[in-house]
Amino acid sequence: MMKAQDLPKVYLSKNLRCALVGLQYILLPISTTLMLSTPAKSWDWIMLVVFVVVMAASMFVHTTLALSIGNICQGRLDRLDERERTMRDATFVTAFEIVKAVLSVAWIYGVLAFFLGWWLPQGQQIWILLWMFAMMAYGLPTSVAAFTMPETPRDSI
Amino acid sequence: MTAKRNTKEKMVIYNRLPVLRAERGLSRQELADAVGVNFQTVGYLERGDYTPSLELAFKLSEYFGLPVEAIFSNRPFKPLSEQMYKKTEVR
Numbered sequence: 053m054m055k056a057q058d059l060p061k062v063y064l065s066k067n068l069r070c071a072l073v074g075l076q077y078i079l080l081p082i083s084t085t086l087m088l089s090t091p092a093k094s095w096d097w098i099m100l101v102v103f104v105v106v107m108a109a110s111m112f113v114h115t116t117l118a119l120s121i122g123n124i125c126q127g128r129l130d131r132l133d134e135r136e137r138t139m140r141d142a143t144f145v146t147a148f149e150i151v152k153a154v155l156s157v158a159w160i161y162g163v164l165a166f167f168l169g170w171w172l173p174q175g176q177q178i179w180i181l182l183w184m185f186a187m188m189a190y191g192l193p194t195s196v197a198a199f200t201m202p203e204t205p206r207d208s209i
Numbered sequence: 210m211t212a213k214r215n216t217k218e219k220m221v222i223y224n225r226l227p228v229l230r231a232e233r234g235l236s237r238q239e240l241a242d243a244v245g246v247n248f249q250t251v252g253y254l255e256r257g258d259y260t261p262s263l264e265l266a267f268k269l270s271e272y273f274g275l276p277v278e279a280i281f282s283n284r285p286f287k288p289l290s291e292q293m294y295k296k297t298e299v300r
Binding site: 202 | 247249258264265
């Protein structure tokens with residue numbers, strides 16, 4: 053019935069989870085800005101180390117958050133009970149709404165930028181922004197779950 | 210208008226799970242194993258943070274050998290001692 057992998061590997065208070073979600077969405081724009089602001093072929097090893105450190109920190113935060121919520125957003129569905137499935141469903145709906153909002157804003161900005169001559173990504177920058185969007189979409193359900201899941205009292209751990 | 214608002218209001222379901230579990234000396238883990246849920250879900254149920262499905266409610270009722278309405282109610286339960294004492298008085 054109960055498997056070892058079902059147990060939460062990490063206990064984090066709700067406030068700490070929310071802070072880590074915030075940190076994650078600070079680290080991601082930092083790494084993207086780093087890539088956008090550095091022209092191709094002009095990367096030196098210091099920039100590369102900074103980028104790898106920022107990315108590693110972001111992945112570490114994501115993994116910690118995933119473990120603290122019992123990893124409900126990944127893995128097989130039959131591993132979860134009905135409460136966790138309900139929570140997972142609600143999380144994915146919220147994440148999808150956020151993705152929809154981001155895409156809508158990007159679309160409106162794109163149209164306005166095209167007609168008004170604002171900044172638009174060129175060449176390699178398009179791939180960097182797509183990469184950032186993919187990373188955000190990948191981590192979003194876990195972030196939403198970590199942000200919204202109520203505090204788990206220590207007596208139920 | 211009122212009907213529409215009522216459907217949006219979350220119904221509170223009260224339960225006697227902590228008492229029943231304590232009476233039988235069960236840990237959350239043991240009860241969770243018996244009804245096939247994560248042990249944290251038992252905590253959520255006991256605190257009223259999660260309303261069980263009909264399936265889970267029946268599993269719990271079968272496990273404790275009690276009718277569902279003896280475990281779950283939409284009104285706060287009176288203390289068992291008070292109920293028992295009143296029954297004794299009537300006799």
